Amino acid sequence: MKLTGNTVLITGGTSGIGLGLALRLHASGNKVIVAGRRKELLDRITSEHPGIEALALDVTDPASIAGAAERARAAYPELNVLVNNAGIMLRENLLDPASLPLAEDHVTVNLLGTIRMTYAFLPLLTGRPDAAVLNVTSALAFVPLPITPTYSATKAALHSFSESLRVQLTDAGVQVIEVAPPGVRTTLLGQQDDENSMPLDDFLTETLDLLREKPDARELVVERARFVRDAEANGSYDTVLAQLGGVRA
Template identity: 50%
Template sequence: MRTTGNTLFIPGATSGIGLGLARRFADAGNTVVVGGRRRAQLDAVVAEDPRLAAVEIDVTDPASVASAAAEVTRRFPAVDGLVIMAGIMQTEDLTSPDFLATAERTVATNLLGPLRLLSHFVPVLSRQPTATVMTVSSGLAFVPLPGTPTYSATKAAVHSLTESLRVQLAGTGVAVVELVPPAVQTGLMDRLAEDPTAMPLEAFLDEVMAILADQPDVEQVLVERVKPLRFAEVDGHYPAVLARLSGR
């Protein structure tokens, strides 16, 4: 993925990693369109940083995704990058039937959302000379956090989906990149922004942009902090890492 001269659509970029990446990509000389569910948040983001454009989108609503895709391609016909940031992370107790509503919301956002976006944007991107799809999984795709089982499962699915997408797009001009964050100090979950064990957001963004600049053909963007999760099974540390994440 080249780091400059792109026209990028980043749904899920009104806060956290998504907004941070949007600003970093704008800094690097890209046209950046952020997407989000709430018009007020989008307006605030653009007011704070007029370099960014905004499109309203709810990835859990097929009609909203279709409308947003049409708007993006109409307003920005040179769009050649999709960064799928939209996601939610909530705790669940699988031993209680009350978990199901949370699980369904998580699947609708974290898995169906990317699938809907891909269905609209892969044909558009495929018409460009070169283009990029960036998915966002998690270190928890490789070792689950038992307290957030559906989140972990959807991120494992996103990883698998990304691998298949890359194979199916081989030979085209569309590159497929998987961003694999560790725990980062954002508002994704309660208290995560203040969690001293999570990676500071700006440090994460620094390392991600450096990797993209140094390795334009990278398939997985792995900061150092996520490697113990990513390679836990390969290194034989999976049981110990899972126990740590379980609080045991």
């Protein structure tokens, strides 16, 4: 993926990694559209960052996705990059029936949201120069964090989905890139002040540097996420799972 001259749509673009990517990509000479549910946040971002545009979109609602795709087709005919970033991360107690709705919400937002967005927006990307889909998964796709079981499971599913998507799009001219972050200091799971999580600016810098160095990358994994991403391959899976299983915060 080239780093300038794109028209980029980012779901979950009103905070955290999504907003960070939006600001960095806009500053690098891309047209950026942030997508989210809350109009007041979208209005604030477009007001505070002239040149960034917004698209109201709820990834939990198929009709909202379909409507957004039609609006994007009309307003952004040069759209060539989709960043599927929208997601939630909540603790679950698998012994508590009250956690079941939380589990279902993870599947709806993280997994179905990305799948539905991909189906709706691929027709807009196919045939565009330098087209790409970036799916933001997690290092936890490779070893789960037991206090967030369904979050981890949805990210593992998105890793698998991204692999299949890449194969199916081989002849369609659309690059598929998986971004697998470690814990990052954002409001996701309340990690904004967690010293054990990676500062957001550091994550964004290293991730974009990786893409700059290897624009044909299949995965973007910062060094801090490598111990989880590579655990199964290097034989440390059980050790890493035990370590993550000790997280109770």
